[in-house]
Amino acid sequence: MRIPMDIIGSKEKAVAVIDVPEEQAEAAVEEIRKRYKHVKSILLKIGGREGVYRICNTKLIWGSQDTEVIxxxxxxxxxxxxxxxxxxxREATERQRIAKLVKPNERVLVMFSGVAPYAIAIAKAQKDVEEIVCVDINLVATQYATENVKLNKLDDKIKVYCWDVREASGLGKFDRIIMPLPETGYQYIDVAHRSAKEHAIIHLYGISETKDFSDFEKKLKDYAQxxxxxxxxxxxxxxxxYAPHKVKVRFDFQFL
Incomplete structure (x- = not known):
């Protein structure tokens, strides 16, 4: 049985997040329990990311109620x-791609930063980065981000703020800005513009339904205009x- 899923955690303890019709969930649980002994909890996706906090709509269908993992x-x-x-x-490789682009002495802003995977990937890959600033409106995510910064001993490189990025102030200007919110990130291009140094590089994620990504390019340019x-x-x-007939894309650009 092929089960679309993510396994999050370690060899000691992991959580499986499965994406199957509810009527197939019981069979999927039995298969996972046989194959992955380190999985202690199984979550079923019952919808996409919702609300201002972008939390994936899931429910616990088997195992421990303690779903916190490392x-x-x-x-x-x-x-x-x-x-x-x-x-x-699944985006571990993408995080490494971005991390390897960062140059020494850059100031980096990560919007919608979640539990800080981009920031930590960058700080580990580029030891001479000047500073990485994480901003997210989700209090739980920023609490985990703060823990993760300490867990990886990166307090001297990464700062975490629980703010609406549109209302963030006093952060200064940045050499590189990462915007990993594919659904609506382009709507914050004005925030990126006022936060960018001259010649700054912006990494914006989006959703496209065309082979040449022209639909997302038009959406981005129209909004910028x-x-x-x-x-x-x-x-x-x-x-x-990303979904049937949709792909997640990254546009790297500069402001003129």
């Missing part, structure tokens, strides 16, 4: 509860499959 990824640790915060282990903002796109990349 996820091991590329020699660093991420503590989180998949029932309470969003996290995708509302604020009189012009951009120069440096690179357009497919990140992953």
């Amino acid at each position: 996820h091991k990824e590329n020699k660093y640790l991420l503590k989180l509860d998949p029932l309470r915060v969003y996290f995708s282990p 509302r604020f009189g903002i012009k951009i120069k796109i440096l690179r357009k990349s497919k990140v992953s499959e």
Whole structure:
């Protein structure tokens, strides 16, 4: 039986998040219990990410009610509860791609930063980064982010703020800005614009239904035009499959 799922955690304790019709859930649970002895809880997706906190709609269908885990990824640790915060282990490779682009002495802003996987990946890959600032409106996510910064001994490199990024102030300007909110991140391009140094690189994630990503490019440029903002796109990349006939994309660009 093929089971669409993510396993989050470690060899000692993990949580499986499955995406199957509810009538297939019981069979999926039995299969996972046989194959993955380290999985202590199984969550069923019952909807997409919802609300201002972007929490994935899931419910516990088997196992321990203690769904907090420590996820091991590329020699660093991420503590989180998949029932309470969003996290995708599938994007580990993408996080490494971005981390390797960061240059020494850069100031980096991560909007919608969640439990801080991008920030920690960057700080581990680029030891000479000047500072990484994480901003997220979700209090639970920022609490985990703060724990993860300490867990990985990166207090001197990463700062975490529980704010609505649109209302954030006093953070200064940045050499690189990461916007990993594919559904609506483009609507914060004005925030990125006022936070960017001259020649800053922006990494914006979005959703596309066309092979050349032209639909998302138009959406981005049309929204930027509302604020009189012009951009120069440096690179357009497919990140992953998102839904039937939809892909998650990353646009790297600069402001003109």
